[in-house]
Amino acid sequence: MTKMITINTLAVVAMIAVNKANASYVRRLTDDDSESLDFDSSGDDSASFLEELFTSEAGDTVSKFGQCGGIGYVGNSQCAQGYVCVLSNPWYAQCLPKGSQTSVQTKKHRHRSKLHTADADLLVDDLTADVEVIPAWEQCGGKGVDFDFTKDDLDDNETPKKPCEEGYSCEIINEWYYQCKPLDNPSGVHLWDQCGGEDYTGPEECTAGSVCKFFNSWYSQCVPKEQEFSDLSSIARIFCETSLLLDEDKTFEYRWAAIAEKCVATDLADIPSSYIAPGGNFWVATIDSASNHSDDEVVGMVALQRVSETEGEVKRVSVDTNHHRKGIGRKLMNQVESWAVANAIKTLSLSTGVKSKKSIAFYVSLGYELQPCSAYPTLFKDPPYFELCTLIKKF
Known part of the structure; x- marks a missing residue:
């Protein structure tokens, strides 16, 4: 039986089942929770939940791509002109160009029992009426928020809040941002x-x-x-093994090993800070484990590093050598491109070894255009074949 391949954002909040034509987003909580936390994915193939937070009236503004919110954040949340504050994950929101976010996605639930929250004024007593309930970790209030508040949400003593899903309450992070946090x-x-x-x-x-x-x-x-530690150890192993395949000549294989070792010790050792926080993302591909008692097996990865408002660099494209020629690399590239387009990136670039003919052919088949390899400096002066080729794709 063919194993299902799944593309996941690493250790954050989302998974996408890529073998379905209309995949739905689910928060990475527990299997039992998945069905109640689904989001409609129509028109957006991103693996992240991006939502516009608010437009404040503060005097100062956050710089382009600067942090503007998230768990524990207490700074200003007004972005520079042309930018909006977008939630990338529960602990980080960032000023991104307008049009790169999706609207707040809430769900209407028909309750037959009271909604449990920490605030008595948010208890829902109407057992038949539809109630707007905010999902876990999302914004539920704050100055300048564009919510359709009802009289039940209003309180003379405070800024109105929206009720959260069961097990979560609307807590004040700062005056501009309230969030549904666990009880x-x-x-x-x-x-x-x-x-x-x-x-x-x-x-x-x-x-x-x-x-x-x-x-x-x-x-x-x-x-x-x-x-x-399972995901990170698998990522390190796969990247190192893949790096050694970049040149068929094994004479200087130790040089590629040194490069891979440096990457594992730097950006791959802190993926959230290296890729997610600056406005990019990171995905892993998994398949069902052969053991019923083991976690899904990581078989590939890809990273997107934001270079500017409209440019991104694809990095760390790697597939487990035991799972080549199964379409995993193509699924990973499709995912990163879909996310890039949804987040206002118009140009993607990537680099690979000048003698890595198979890699170059693969990227060209995806629509990337090979640039003159001689125009780019070599990674090492000796030997010269460590020169890298760059490929570019515009959307």
């Missing part, structure tokens, strides 16, 4: 929820079977114990 859990932090980071004041102990994993200085997350 206090005396038994520990839920799987995939935040458990640490700069300015974080909540509990740090995770529920049984999970561990608090450090991602960067402002965000730690509860992940399954068995998955704590």
Whole structure:
């Protein structure tokens, strides 16, 4: 039986089933939660949930591609003219060009019991009326927010809030941004929820079977114990193995090994800071594990690094050598291109070894145009064949 290939944003909030014509987005929580948190993907193949937060009236503005929100963020949220504050993940929002975000996606739920929140004024007593409920981690209030508030949302003593899905409450992050965060859990932090980071004041102990994993200085997350290091170790192995295939001449193979080792120790060691925070993204391809008790197996990856408002660079394209010629590389490239177009990127570039004929042919088949290789400096002065070729595709 053919195994399903899945493209995932790494360790953040989304998965996409690429074998379905109309894939739907699901937050990466638990399998039981998936059905209740789906988002319509029509017209947008991005693997991230991007939503416009608000337009504030503050005097100063955040610079282009600067941080404007996220868990623990207390700075200004007004972006420069022509830019809007877009949520990339629960802990990071960024000023991106207008048109690169999707609208807030909420769902109408018909409740037959009260909606549980921390605020008594948000309890829903109407058992038959449709109620707008904000999904976990998304914005539920704040100055300047463009919500259709009802009289039930209003309170004379505070800025109105929207009710959150069950298990979450609308909490004030700052005056411009309210967010649906988990209710206090005396038994520990839920799987995939935040458990640490700069300015974080909540509990740090995770529920049984999970561990608090450090991602960067402002965000730690509860992940399954068995998955704590599995993804990153697989990524490092696949990238190193793929790098050694860039030149059929093995005389200077140790040079490629040195390059791969440096990448593993730098950008691949901190993917959120290297790719996601600056306005790019990172995906892994997985297949069902051969063992029923194991996690999905990582078999490929691709990164997108934003170069400017309209330009991006595709990096770290790698597929496990045991899974070549299965269409994984093409699926990864389709994903990164779809995300780039949805986020106002009009030109993508990438580099590969000058003697990597198979790689060059693959990218050309996808519509990338090979640039004169002699126009680019070599990675090493000796030997000269470490020169890189650049390919470009415009949208």
